Amino acid sequence: MIAVEPAFKPLLGTSLPELTDWVQQQGQPAYRGKQLYQWIYQKGAKSLEEITVFPKQWRSQLATIPVGRSTIHYRAVASDGTIKYLLKLSDGQIIETVGIPTHDRLTVCVSSQVGCPMACDFCATGKGGFFRNLETHEIVDQVLTVQEDFQRRVSHIVFMGMGEPLLNTQNAIAAITCLNRDIGIGQRMITLSTVGIPNRIRQLAEYQLQITLAVSLHASNQTLREQLIPSAKTYPLESLISECRDYVKLTGRRVSFEYVMLSGVNDLPSHATELASLMRGFQSHVNLIPYNPINEVDYQRPSPSQIQDFVKELEQRRVAVSVRYSRGLDADAACGQLRASQTINN
Numbered sequence: 001m002i003a004v005e006p007a008f009k010p011l012l013g014t015s016l017p018e019l020t021d022w023v024q025q026q027g028q029p030a031y032r033g034k035q036l037y038q039w040i041y042q043k044g045a046k047s048l049e050e051i052t053v054f055p056k057q058w059r060s061q062l063a064t065i066p067v068g069r070s071t072i073h074y075r076a077v078a079s080d081g082t083i084k085y086l087l088k089l090s091d092g093q094i095i096e097t098v099g100i101p102t103h104d105r106l107t108v109c110v111s112s113q114v115g116c117p118m119a120c121d122f123c124a125t126g127k128g129g130f131f132r133n134l135e136t137h138e139i140v141d142q143v144l145t146v147q148e149d150f151q152r153r154v155s156h157i158v159f160m161g162m163g164e165p166l167l168n169t170q171n172a173i174a175a176i177t178c179l180n181r182d183i184g185i186g187q188r189m190i191t192l193s194t195v196g197i198p199n200r201i202r203q204l205a206e207y208q209l210q211i212t213l214a215v216s217l218h219a220s221n222q223t224l225r226e227q228l229i230p231s232a233k234t235y236p237l238e239s240l241i242s243e244c245r246d247y248v249k250l251t252g253r254r255v256s257f258e259y260v261m262l263s264g265v266n267d268l269p270s271h272a273t274e275l276a277s278l279m280r281g282f283q284s285h286v287n288l289i290p291y292n293p294i295n296e297v298d299y300q301r302p303s304p305s306q307i308q309d310f311v312k313e314l315e316q317r318r319v320a321v322s323v324r325y326s327r328g329l330d331a332d333a334a335c336g337q338l339r340a341s342q343t344i345n346n
């Protein structure tokens with residue numbers, strides 16, 4: 001099959017001035033740019049034909065110009081109100097997005113790639129292989145889709161769905177810019193999570209965004225990290241930590257470290273000691289994530305008391321630490337598992 005490039009790029013991700021220029025190029029008055037902007041970002045128009053304030057004849061000419069919206073392929077509601085979605089993209093690829101509500105927040109967990117090439121040993125997405133990067137509009141669409149489905153404004157975004165955002169930095173940053181500028185989500189409410197790609201954390205710092213950087217550490221020494229994360233072999237822990245220290249210096253913002261807790265693997269007191277010395281002397285925060293079991297490997301989640309022991313070890317060494325329990329487990333366990341289970345079932 002020959003891939004046909006669309007004549008027009010999808011509009012989602014485009015700013016008001018750009019949309020205004022575009023409508024003027026189509027021979028329309030500038031105010032139609034504002035209307036277009038409101039319809040795609042606020043009213044949820046999925047096609048330009050729906051924009052009833054536009055003249056009929058122009059609307060029919062616009063019918064083939066894509067807005068860039070996905071369709072909901074599957075939706076699973078968990079008992080805690082978390083909703084996991086499988087979204088179908090224009091080329092038929094499927095991605096996972098999650099909406100996580102609390103009384104005062106609606107967080108969206110977005111994907112940055114279809115699949116993921118990093119192949120971390122405990123991650124369901126990694127087991128499924130890599131297909132492609134997401135385009136800017138495909139990241140923005142995930143947030144609009146959750147916002148519309150919940151009929152509530154999204155307050156927070158985490159790039160913790162499928163994929164490694166720093167392998168798709170340009171589109172991830174363009175999406176962050178759009179979400180902030182056009183959908184009104186504060187940069188401080190956005191977290192980008194990365195397993196670490198050489199030089200990319202330093203590069204990210206240069207954009208001077210107000211977002212939170214989360215780094216998936218998962219191990220307190222190089223040998224252990226290599227066992228869990230294949231890319232650690234070519235990107236030593238020492239270099240990763242040194243880039244993170246530079247990030248703090250360049251941005252003045254602290255770095256969050258994620259640490260998936262795997263019983264008997266990375267949760268011993270000696271690991272807490274090593275972790276504490278890695279964190280020494282810089283503004284950081286450790287998020288412990290009790291492992292969500294996946295089918296492909298047989299790691300175990302530590303018991304609550306093992307987790308508390310690890311927390312205590314870290315706190316005694318003055319590490320800022322919290323435990324983050326995953327939400328929506330009954331809708332399907334860990335990241336990437338929903339897509340895996342649905343791909344098998346359908």
Ligand code: SAH
Nearest residue numbers: 123160163164193194195216258291292334
């Ligand atoms: N590639 C990015 C973002 C995607 S994963 C990254 O690695 O940070 C988001 C977080 O979920 C990461 O910290 C990841 O390690 C974690 N995660 C993946 N599989 C998990 C599992 N089975 N249980 C608990 N956390 C998991």
